[in-house]
Amino acid sequence: DAMVIQNPRYQVTQFGKPVTLSCSQTLNHNVMYWYQQKSSQAPKLLFHYYDKDFNNEADTPDNFQSRRPNTSFCFLDIRSPGLGDAAMYLCATKAGQGATEAFFGQGTRLTVV
Amino acid sequence: QQPVQSPQAVILREGEDAVINCSSSKALYSVHWYRQKHGEAPVFLMILLKGGEQKGHEKISASFNEKKQQSSLYLTASQLSYSGTYFCGTDQNSGAGSYQLTFGKGTKLSVIP
DSSP: SSSSEESSSSSEEEEEEEEEEEEESOOOEEEOOOOOOOOOOOOEEEEEEETEEEEOOOTTTTEEEEEOOOOSSSEEEEESSSOOOOGGEEEEEOOOOOOOOOOOOOOEEEOOO | OOEEEEEEEEETTTOOOOOEEEEOOSSSSEEEEEEOOOTSEEEEEEEETTTOEEEEEETEEEEEEEETTTEEOOOOSSOOOOOEEEEEEEOOOGGGGGGOOOOOOOEEEEEEE
């Protein structure tokens, strides 16, 4: 059974048109992550939450924002997508205490046209 | 800070062994290893905690040298299914609040018949 679910799997958006990607989890984990992964590159951490505490990576563009209304759901908003924002976006969760594994969703492949 | 992985790519014949290295310039609390196949989400392999532990997972094992801030992943008697990109993930936080997870650039492993 899928524990971290991302919707949609594939998203096509127009240049400059706001888009929202969603992630939900059934694991009740404190920590949620958003990563951007471009072709043949490492996942790049954009944000992470510890419960409602939001942590923005220093080099995450202002064009990217996130919301976590409750433990189960997390959203990634791209306010004005550019061609360079086309990528796979991965959501992951982790239990908050100590060193535990991260569980990844299947990702959302974003195409900007 | 992103950990450094080496080599960037390796090609093996079935049955051969490989070592993938991961290092950091900062003190590490734990090291995570993941494997990602093309178009799929990363899959967890193992976590190592500071203290110099070594772990095994079938024919895949890893070590963590806390003093050197290094971890190595050992793949023995490789199988075709081992093909993929291997990422190490690190966090520099200690104690209960370790939740930032940053990945290296990955090592692409190709196993051929």
